[in-house]
Amino acid sequence: MGMLINLDGEISTDATISVLDRGFLYGDSVYEVVRTFQGKPFGLVEHLARLRQSATYLYLNLPWPDEYLIQEVNRTLAVAGPGEYYIRIVVTRGADPRIGLLPQPETKPRLLIALQAIDPEPKLSAAGLKVTIPPRQRVSLKALDPAAKTGNYLNNILALLEAQASGCDDAILLNPEGAMTEATTSNLWIVRKGIVETPTKESGILHGITRQFLLDILHEQGIPHQESELFPVDLVTSDEAFLSSSVRLLMPIAQVDDYPFPECPGPVTQLLWTELLEKMAQASQV
Numbered sequence: 532m533g534m535l536i537n538l539d540g541e542i543s544t545d546a547t548i549s550v551l552d553r554g555f556l557y558g559d560s561v562y563e564v565v566r567t568f569q570g571k572p573f574g575l576v577e578h579l580a581r582l583r584q585s586a587t588y589l590y591l592n593l594p595w596p597d598e599y600l601i602q603e604v605n606r607t608l609a610v611a612g613p614g615e616y617y618i619r620i621v622v623t624r625g626a627d628p629r630i631g632l633l634p635q636p637e638t639k640p641r642l643l644i645a646l647q648a649i650d651p652e653p654k655l656s657a658a659g660l661k662v663t664i665p666p667r668q669r670v671s672l673k674a675l676d677p678a679a680k681t682g683n684y685l686n687n688i689l690a691l692l693e694a695q696a697s698g699c700d701d702a703i704l705l706n707p708e709g710a711m712t713e714a715t716t717s718n719l720w721i722v723r724k725g726i727v728e729t730p731t732k733e734s735g736i737l738h739g740i741t742r743q744f745l746l747d748i749l750h751e752q753g754i755p756h757q758e759s760e761l762f763p764v765d766l767v768t769s770d771e772a773f774l775s776s777s778v779r780l781l782m783p784i785a786q787v788d789d790y791p792f793p794e795c796p797g798p799v800t801q802l803l804w805t806e807l808l809e810k811m812a813q814a815s816q817v
Contacts (some may be wrong), residue, residue: 537607537644548641551630554623558683559634561585565604565618566649566778569815572604572618574740574777581680581740582620588679591624595642603644611646617778619645621682649778655804659785659795660700660774662714664763665693669704669712672735677712680737687715701774703766703787706735711761717774717782718742721766722799727756734760741775741807748806754799771797780807 538546554560563578579597586593604618621643627635669677670686686704694702694715701714711730713719718739720729727749730736749756759765766772771792772784781804783796796804 533647535607535611535646537603537642539642540603542607542610546643548623548643549626551626552623552641553625553627553634553638554621554641554682556630557632558681558685559589560621560623560682561589561591561680562619562621562682563680564777565620567608567616567618568653568811570608570613570615571815572608573811573814574744575601575604577740577743578620578777581738582622585679585681586622588676589624589681591622591640593622594640600642603642607644607646611648615649615651617647617649619643619647621645623682653780653808655781655796655801656783657796659783659792661698661786662701662703662784663694663697663699663788664705664711664766665690665697665702667693667702667704669706669735671707672733677735678732678738691715699788703763705763709762710734711763711766712736714774717776717779719761719766720745720773720775721761721769722771722797723765723769725755725799727754727799727803728759728761728765729756730761731758739775739777741777741780744807744810745775745803748803748810752802752806754802771795771800773797773800773803780804 536546563582565572565575565578579600623641624634625638625640627638667690690702690704703714704712706712712734713736732738767787767790774782783800785795
């Protein structure tokens with residue numbers, strides 16, 4: 532199967548949306564990405580809560596209750612059949628009767644759920660990623676808060692293109708104060724002297740769902756950890772580092788510019804990978 536699309540309740544392998552849609556014209560939309568594990572969406576309730584938070588930030592009203600959104604995700608999965616899937620849930624503000632920045636009162640939001648098959652068995656990469664710390668900064672949270680997961684991704688797209696042009700896989704973006712925030716689609720973690728650290732929410736990051744699950748695991752396992760204001764020197768003097776996201780889960784970092792990590796993946800990364808899969812397996816049995 533290629534892509535399966537549920538647009539406003541109609542499921543097909545193809546769908547179209549108006550060229551006047553504000554999501555297309557301006558990136559005026561919010562979205563979430565969920566993955567299935569053992570056939571069930573993992574963390575869907577948490578993702579839907581963040582979807583509503585993002586919509587509120589954009590002054591966008593979601594007319595559908597969570598029960599309906601969950602129903603439509605599951606209905607689309609049933610049509611797709613057995614397997615593991617990437618699930619993208621998009622709400623665009625809709626198409627105005629005429630082009631203009633100011634949304635019109637009669638504009639109605641659209642709901643898109645797209646499925647794409649992914650590898651059935653998650654695997655922790657042994658090669659890891661080479662990342663760079665580029666000149667391009669993360670958008671300031673005072674301009675467009677990265678905690679809102681919107682369809683406007685130009686900052687991330689440009690950073691990723693520039694990272695790949697320099698021979699790297701991804702970029703770690705700094706905020707205007709020079710502190711590290713996150714990679715282009717993932718939260719950042721480092722391990723120093725047995726302590727796991729990740730940038731604070733105040734640094735200007737997306738409040739990652741997988742990030743929160745990892746914080747819960749660290750607390751449950753009694754592993755020393757903290758949310759910190761982190762700078763590039765902290766990354767290149769750490770013992771190991773990794774990224775976290777909903778689809779890739781954990782991705783080890785092998786190298787930062789010219790600095791290679793001594794181990795990839797490191798022992799703490801491997802431990803957290805095992806514990807996260809266990810948490811996901813437990814959730815799939817509910």
